[in-house]
Amino acid sequence: MAHGNMHTVQSQSVWEDKLVEGKSSNNVGPDTINPKAYPLADAQLTITILDIVQQAANYKQLRKGANEATKTLNRGIAEFIVMAADTEPLEILLHLPLLAEDKNVPYVFVPSKQALGRACGVSRPVIACSVMTNEGSQLKSQITHLKDAIEKLLI
Numbered sequence: 001m002a003h004g005n006m007h008t009v010q011s012q013s014v015w016e017d018k019l020v021e022g023k024s025s026n027n028v029g030p031d032t033i034n035p036k037a038y039p040l041a042d043a044q045l046t047i048t049i050l051d052i053v054q055q056a057a058n059y060k061q062l063r064k065g066a067n068e069a070t071k072t073l074n075r076g077i078a079e080f081i082v083m084a085a086d087t088e089p090l091e092i093l094l095h096l097p098l099l100a101e102d103k104n105v106p107y108v109f110v111p112s113k114q115a116l117g118r119a120c121g122v123s124r125p126v127i128a129c130s131v132m133t134n135e136g137s138q139l140k141s142q143i144t145h146l147k148d149a150i151e152k153l154l155i
Contacts, residue, residue: 036094037085037109039153046110049082050119052146055139056131057121064120066093069130073099078130079143080106080150084113087127096128106150 033040041049056062063072072078073096081100083093100107110116113125120126131143 033085033111034090036090040085040109040111045149048146049108049110050115052139052142053082053119053129053131054121059137059139061132061134061137061139062120063130063132064122064126066096066128069096069128070099072130072132073103073105076103077132078105079133080147081128081130082116083107083109083128084116084126085109085111086113093128106147106154108150108153
């Protein structure tokens with residue numbers, strides 16, 4: 001049953017728009033995403049991840065970039081690592097899953113570096129970021145919940 005108003009059929013989230021838009025404008029679609037980008041979050045989990053990344057950025061609990069993510073892993077202050085699956089070449093961040101496994105830190109790939117950059121609060125694409133621990137943080141329960149969801153993907 002179609003109504004005259006087309007604006008009612010919009011997606012619920014800002015991230016969904018960006019993800020869909022990122023796939024169509026780029027030649028990197030879901031079929032061309034590198035199979036090495038495992039585990040890849042589904043659309044719903046991606047939205048949750050980007051939402052928590054954005055909140056972590058607001059609470060200064062976020063490190064942006066592959067180098068910064070590596071540092072948080074080495075220092076043992078990383079809660080989880082988020083990487084972009086459309087990184088070109090992907091090999092520039094494939095040291096992170098190995099390091100994360102050594103340190104028992106969950107990691108996950110999201111489809112778009114553009115959307116990850118936006119969630120991190122910067123205007124540039126971000127290929128990797130690390131959400132950090134902080135005692136007495138308001139995000140503690142959400143981070144723990146998301147870590148469990150990411151760990152389920154890794155099994």
